Amino acid sequence: MIVLRDPNQRKTACMGRTADQPFALYERIKQSVIRDIESGKLKPDDRVPSETQLARAFNASRMTANRALKELTEENRILRIQGVGTFVARPKPEAALLEIRSISTEIEAWGGSHTAEVRLLEEIPAGEDLARKLELAPGALVFHSILIHRDRGTPVQYSERYINPEVAPDYLAQDFTIVTPSDYLMEVAPVQEAEHKIEAVVPDRDIRECLDIAAHDPCLMLTRRTWALDRAATYSRLISPGSRYTLKGRFKRG
Amino acid sequence: MIVLRDPNQRKTACMGRTADQPFALYERIKQSVIRDIESGKLKPDDRVPSETQLARAFNASRMTANRALKELTEENRILRIQGVGTFVARPKPEAALLEIRSISTEIEAWGGSHTAEVRLLEEIPAGEDLARKLELAPGALVFHSILIHRDRGTPVQYSERYINPEVAPDYLAQDFTIVTPSDYLMEVAPVQEAEHKIEAVVPDRDIRECLDIAAHDPCLMLTRRTWALDRAATYSRLISPGSRYTLKGRFKRG
DNA sequence: TCTCTATACTTGTATAGACAAGTAGTATTA
DNA sequence: TAATACTACTTGTCTATACAAGTATAGAGA
Incomplete structure (x- = not known):
């Protein structure tokens, strides 16, 4: 019989990180790309470095860069086209009705x-x-x-x-x-x-x-x-x- | 110079599939779990097979089962607790879907x-x-x-x-x-x-x-x-x- | 009985390598 | 010239492996 403890919030992932590296590697790659977008260094439709380039830059494997870019795609920050590349997404001109945005x-x-x-x-x-x-x-x-x-x-x-x-x-x-x-x-x-x-x-x-x-x-x-x-x-x-x-x-x- | 073709909808993934297997393996694992949930075979809080078990059942590697379960987690269909296991999520009573319905x-x-x-x-x-x-x-x-x-x-x-x-x-x-x-x-x-x-x-x-x-x-x-x-x-x-x-x-x- | 520990399980992260599939441009051929 | 093939690059999928980290339980020891 399995008894679950309160399964409400976890959220805290865990590892692949040490004291000086508080975040997982894929997470650091994500944040780096987000920083470049939000600082304006990368504008909408600009090309984002390829998985291979990111992997080399962060001394990571391609799969790790892939995970970072895949998650950014799900978050609608970037747009990926197979065979072509990865690009900064253009924010949709939509008003979120029930999300209360100004x-x-x-x-x-x-x-x-x-x-x-x-x-x-x-x-x-x-x-x-x-x-x-x-x-x-x-x-x-x-x-x-x-x-x-x-x-x-x-x-x-x-x-x-x-x-x-x-x-x-x-x-x-x-x-x-x-x-x-x-x-x-x-x-x-x-x-x-x-x-x-x-x-x-x-x-x-x-x-x-x-x-x-x-x-x-x-x-x-x-x-x-x-x-x-x-x-x-x-x-x-x-x-x-x-x-x-x-x-x-x-x-x-x- | 890079010219983008119309970057509207993609959605169609591509491969790792053949004529008789129209979907990627991780997708088939996902659908299998979803089927079990929607058919009532798995009810809220029920234990979902572990990555290892799914991998064995589908003759896949653990990473592929991992991807399937990770995506189901993001879609709020299941709940994963490190060290414990994977469980069918209880639909939130005040979730976004209710907003649609209302x-x-x-x-x-x-x-x-x-x-x-x-x-x-x-x-x-x-x-x-x-x-x-x-x-x-x-x-x-x-x-x-x-x-x-x-x-x-x-x-x-x-x-x-x-x-x-x-x-x-x-x-x-x-x-x-x-x-x-x-x-x-x-x-x-x-x-x-x-x-x-x-x-x-x-x-x-x-x-x-x-x-x-x-x-x-x-x-x-x-x-x-x-x-x-x-x-x-x-x-x-x-x-x-x-x-x-x-x-x-x-x-x-x- | 109670506490600790070893163990066996789970998920989380990361790697290196492989092949499939789509695209763009260049070179080759008819 | 126009169609074709090739190449170099991209993303998408998948594997096999490895280790880290969290959890539960059974058994050993106090």
């Missing part, structure tokens, strides 16, 4: 340039409905912000947020033209749970003007509620013109 | 009284783009269906699907007024991976008439590609009037 990261991963305009930043008492959504007492003070995000000048998103002050007490003091609210919130209060609602709408005139769209342009409205630090944290509406924005996500089982 | 069942698990009209059900040769999306050769035959779903008579969704016949060979023989395509597909080919794109659009006139909506009504269009049985399985477009449907989902992190 719009600026998405736009910049796409190759655009992101700017934000702060239209409103205030502290207001929560109405009954909003208080319930943020799990606060009615009338409690909450932070409220409205931003317009642009990609090379073209508006791509109107975002309105209500924030539970317990979760991000310094929210009002931030300069959201530099760091987006979602980046800031991710920093101070990482999301534990999220609830999304996605609708196709025609926004009212005020918002249409902010987004610079015609009267009948359909928009995607993502209403999101998040929890962080074991509390309801934010309630927000993100509205994007359908002609300029889509949500994408890819999920694996497991 | 989105798709939300839109397809219809409350109230649901009816479906089969507008089209046919077999057609795939064009170039569709063939690439289904990872098939251009011109290969694929199944094609168009359904209109109604809730108490009101159209709520126009769904168009392209199906890889390898994954669901009996697709055309189903009566989709009784079991929805997605329920049927979930039965015969459980989704391993899914890719979603969500857009706000104004559909063309034909679809607008099917959905019985006005000229400028915004609609939610969910374009979805799924993988099952280690193949691209379906490519579909689900269009719902924004005034009658929204997507909802709630997700936990980690």
